[in-house]
Structures are given as C-alpha cells and as structure tokens.
Amino acid sequence: MSDPFVVVGADAAGLSAASKFRREAPDREVVVFEKGRWISYAYCGMPYFIAGYVDRMSDLLSLSPSEVDERGIDLRREREVVAVDPDAKRVTVEGPDGDRSEQAYGDLLVATGARATTGPFDVRGLDGAFTLHNMDAAAAIDAYVAEPDAYDPDRADVSAVDRERVERNATMPAPETVAVVGGGYVGVEVAEALTERGLDVHVFHRSGHLLSPFGETVGNRVEAALEAEGVTVHTDAPVEALVGDDRIEAVEVGGGSDGDAETVPVDMAVVGVGIRPNTDLLEGTGVDLGPGDAIRVDDRGRTSLPDVYAAGDCATARHAVTGEPDWLPLGLTANRAGRAIGATVAGDPTPVGDIAGTAAVKAFDAEAARVGILDPEEAEAAGFDPVSETVTAGSRSGYYPGAAETDVTLVADRDTGRLLGGSIVGTDRAAVRIDTLATAIEADMTVPEVERLDLAYAPPFSPVWDPILVAAKVLNGTLED
Numbered sequence: 513m514s515d516p517f518v519v520v521g522a523d524a525a526g527l528s529a530a531s532k533f534r535r536e537a538p539d540r541e542v543v544v545f546e547k548g549r550w551i552s553y554a555y556c557g558m559p560y561f562i563a564g565y566v567d568r569m570s571d572l573l574s575l576s577p578s579e580v581d582e583r584g585i586d587l588r589r590e591r592e593v594v595a596v597d598p599d600a601k602r603v604t605v606e607g608p609d610g611d612r613s614e615q616a617y618g619d620l621l622v623a624t625g626a627r628a629t630t631g632p633f634d635v636r637g638l639d640g641a642f643t644l645h646n647m648d649a650a651a652a653i654d655a656y657v658a659e660p661d662a663y664d665p666d667r668a669d670v671s672a673v674d675r676e677r678v679e680r681n682a683t684m685p686a687p688e689t690v691a692v693v694g695g696g697y698v699g700v701e702v703a704e705a706l707t708e709r710g711l712d713v714h715v716f717h718r719s720g721h722l723l724s725p726f727g728e729t730v731g732n733r734v735e736a737a738l739e740a741e742g743v744t745v746h747t748d749a750p751v752e753a754l755v756g757d758d759r760i761e762a763v764e765v766g767g768g769s770d771g772d773a774e775t776v777p778v779d780m781a782v783v784g785v786g787i788r789p790n791t792d793l794l795e796g797t798g799v800d801l802g803p804g805d806a807i808r809v810d811d812r813g814r815t816s817l818p819d820v821y822a823a824g825d826c827a828t829a830r831h832a833v834t835g836e837p838d839w840l841p842l843g844l845t846a847n848r849a850g851r852a853i854g855a856t857v858a859g860d861p862t863p864v865g866d867i868a869g870t871a872a873v874k875a876f877d878a879e880a881a882r883v884g885i886l887d888p889e890e891a892e893a894a895g896f897d898p899v900s901e902t903v904t905a906g907s908r909s910g911y912y913p914g915a916a917e918t919d920v921t922l923v924a925d926r927d928t929g930r931l932l933g934g935s936i937v938g939t940d941r942a943a944v945r946i947d948t949l950a951t952a953i954e955a956d957m958t959v960p961e962v963e964r965l966d967l968a969y970a971p972p973f974s975p976v977w978d979p980i981l982v983a984a985k986v987l988n989g990t991l992e993d
C-alpha cells in the first residue's frame with residue numbers, strides 16, 4: 513500500500529493515534545516507529561514505582577509489543593526517524609546499527625514527546641546523578657537507592673529495561689542524602705518517593721515557593737507537608753553545580769545573603785529543571801514552531817507542513833482561556849490529541865481539544881491542583897485585568913469525621929467576571945475538585961455562574977457550600993466592589 517499512516521513515537525500520543533486509526537480505517541496500513549525499546553509506558557507512575565507503592569515496573573506498562581501487533585499496527589522498535597522530507601512525503605529511519613532506510617507516508621504524525629533539560633549540569637557524567645524522564649532512569653534510580661545486598665532485580669521485570677545500567681547502579685553503596693534539584697511537580701513527587709525509601713531529602717528550588725505554576729498558597733502548603741515528613745526545602749536556592757569526580761559528592765547552591773555559594777554534601781541528585789520538545793527530526797523542513805519551541809498545530813493537530821500532524825509533548829495546543837497556542841505538556845493532552853488525529857486521518861475530522869494546564873500533584877497527605885491562568889503577569893499579558901481571592905473552607909460538614917481545611921484560589925477578569933484560573937490544596941480529596949474549575953473554564957463561565965453551580969452536598973463529601981462555591985462567593989463580592 514502506498515499511503516500508510518506513519519507515526520513517530522510509541523507512547524501516549526503515538527499509540528493512541530495508531531489504535532484509533534486502526535479501528536476506523538482497517539484497510540489502510542499504519543506504521544509506528546519508536547527509537548527506543550519501551551512502548552506504551554506510564555511516566556506518571558515512575559515516582560510511585562521508586563517510592564515502592566508500585567511493585568513491578570511492568571505494572572506501569574499498558575500495551576505490550578505483541579498486543580500492538582495483534583491490533584494490526586506495524587510497530588518497529590529501535591528505529592529512530594531522523595529526517596522528514598515533506599515534499600517527497602518520506603521519512604528517513606535509522607536502525608540500531610546506524611543502518612538507514614526510507615519510508616513513504618500518506619499522512620505523518622510526529623509524537624516524539626520531550627526530553628529532560630539539564631541546564632548546566634553534567635548529569636550523565638556522574639554516578640548518582642539522574643534525571644527522571646524515562647523508564648530506564650526510573651529503574652536505575654530504584655537500583656541505586658537500594659542497599660546492594662537488598663536489591664530485588666525482579667522490580668525491573670521488563671525485557672526493555674537497560675539491564676546493564678540497572679545492575680551497575682545496584683552494586684553501588686546506597687545513598688543517604690539526596691538533592692532534588694527543582695521543585696516542580698516531578699521534584700515534589702521524587703522528594704516524597706525518596707523519603708519513603710529512607711533518604712535524607714533536600715529540595716532546592718530557584719524561586720520563592722515550590723510548584724511555581726500552582727501559585728504561592730499551594731507552594732507554601734506543599735512545602736509544609738514535605739517538611740512535616742522530614743524533607744528540607746530550600747527556596748530561593750538555585751543549584752549552580754553538581755560536584756564530584758566519578759560519583760556525586762555535593763551540590764553548590766547560590767542565593768545566600770552573602771552572595772557566596774554554599775556547598776551541601778549529597779551522594780545522590782535528581783535534576784528536574786525542565787523539558788524541551790523533541791523536534792530535531794523536523795529540522796530543515798521549515799515547520800512552524802510555537803511557544804516552548806514546540807511544533808505549532810491547529811485545532812486538528814495539523815502542522816504547517818502538508819499531511820504532517822503533531823501531538824503530545826512535542827506540540828502546542830490552543831489554550832482554553834487565551835485562545836492562543838500554548839505548550840503545557842501533560843498526559844491527557846497527549847492521549848486525547850493522538851486519538852483525535854487518528855480519527856481525523858481515518859476520515860472523521862475531530863478536534864484535538866483545548867488545554868487549560870489542568871494538573872494535580874501530591875506530597876504525602878497534601879493534594880494540590882491547578883488550572884487555567886493563575887499568574888497575574890500572565891493574565892495581564894493576555895489582555896485581562898486579573899482579580900484573585902483565596903479562601904480556606906472545610907472539605908466536608910464540620911461535624912463529619914475527616915473534614916479538613918481546603919485552600920481555594922480563584923482568579924477572574926475584573927471587566928467580564930470570567931473565571932481565568934484556580935488552584936486547590938488540602939488533605940481531603942482536594943485535587944479532584946479541580947475538575948469543577950476545569951469544566952467551568954472550558955465553558956467560559958463567569959464567577960457569578962460558578963457561584964450558582966448546583967454542586968453535590970452530603971456531609972461525608974462536602975459541606976453545603978463546597979469550597980469552590982465559597983471561593984466564588986468571596987471573589988464575586990470583590991468583583992462587585
């Protein structure tokens with residue numbers, strides 16, 4: 513067949529697209545190239561694997577290669593797409609031995625994800641220094657933190673794992689003190705995981721509060737939750753260097769009042785300072801890029817190149833509040849866009865959907881979530897006049913066991929009353945409440961409309977006035993002033 517649907521990348525976006533396409537267009541060929549050995553894995557579960565909440569690495573896998581084959585998808589692992597020729601509608605594919613071949617496409621989906629950035633740090637050159645952006649790293653971290661004689665090799669029970677790397681880390685003496693570099697959501701999850709593994713955990717965050725995109729109220733409460741479990745949180749504390757010859761020995765931290773860097777001895781570091789989209793294969797094609805240098809796409813996931821789509825962590829999506837392209841790489845965004853593109857290419861045009869940066873994270877018993885635009889400067893740059901209020905409200909009727917204080921922040925536009933964003937933090941099912949706000953933002957609701965929502969009330973679940981309704985009531989009062 514001459515017009516296969518070719519997909520680059522075999523995880524959330526790529527396999528969602530291939531599977532949907534296969535069902536909708538059973539007569540057309542679909543070929544998926546994956547540069548690594550892993551497919552259909554859950555990055556999001558890696559911190560919980562390291563923590564020990566998940567027993568086996570295989571529990572994090574969704575589809576095996578043979579299950580993908582059974583679906584009628586032509587999966588080719590260890591095949592990296594290194595170039596795209598949009599005029600000839602061909603891709604160049606490189607195998608493990610450097611052998612190259614060409615593959616024609618009718619439609620092409622770039623679902624190559626993102627990779628960890630390491631800033632100025634030489635993470636690969638130092639034993640005990642890691643990023644956490646692939647499954648091999650998760651397996652290596654798990655092996656490194658175990659005492660050599662206590663490591664259970666069955667934990668990494670997947671043939672795709674880099675066994676040599678795991679075994680090497682398993683033989684090293686177990687670390688006692690770890691620097692988690694970066695207090696974003698991955699850093700917070702890693703801090704919990706490594707505390708659970710018995711390490712003395714230090715989190716270093718460049719700015720004044722953890723979880724910058726979640727706002728200060730959330731950041732401060734998550735910091736308190738981590739510290740209550742023994743984590744030391746250093747804010748306004750940019751790590752400037754990883755120190756060590758073969759194995760990491762210390763981190764150098766700036767931000768001190770005397771301007772001198774402080775040296776903190778550690779025997780492990782996990783660097784989580786950001787990611788960047790994988791777009792190298794499109795170099796030289798002239799494809800339009802957008803925010804974060806991600807591949808700019810329209811509402812159907814189409815790039816500026818004919819018959820070339822992009823989805824997931826490598827692509828932009830339209831922001832539900834601003835209506836502009838944005839880059840907020842998250843799991844549902846990837847799965848949803850991939851599935852929509854699979855349908856579109858099969859002949860059923862389907863929008864990829866807007867994004868609102870809806871995200872949730874836990875730190876021990878504290879749950880936090882955010883959606884939309886919280887940062888006043890970001891709101892102003894988008895043409896809004898932001899007004900915000902933060903309330904503390906009970907999660908259940910006060911007399912019902914388990915009621916806990918929940919902080920809700922809402923941000924609205926003063927002129928229109930439109931809800932722009934919100935965050936929630938608390939210990940009693942706080943995070944899932946964000947979905948009410950995500951729905952309200954998607955529906956362009958105003959704060960008075962949110963205040964009138966008919967949310968469920970029963971003492972075990974919520975007080976009469978759900979914390980979100982309390983926050984909307986207070987913000988509405990401010991808007992009316």
Ligand SMILES: Cc1cc2nc3c(=O)[nH]c(=O)nc-3n(C[C@H](O)[C@H](O)[C@H](O)COP(=O)(O)OP(=O)(O)OC[C@H]3O[C@@H](n4cnc5c(N)ncnc54)[C@H](O)[C@@H]3O)c2cc1C
Pocket residue numbers: 520521522523524525526545546547548550551554555556557558559591592593594623624625626644645646698790793823824825826841842843844846872
């Ligand atoms: C530790 C961690 C925790 C996370 N937790 C959450 C969470 O709780 N909630 C949430 O929403 N999101 C979370 N995420 C983000 C989520 O995992 C990503 O948004 C999602 O995996 C993106 O899917 P994707 O298919 O776009 O990219 P990926 O999952 O990165 O898959 C891309 C695939 O493409 C392959 N590839 C790349 N280039 C090529 C090439 N040139 N040729 C062939 N193959 C190629 C890669 O090897 C990879 O397998 C987390 C991420 C991490 C790292």
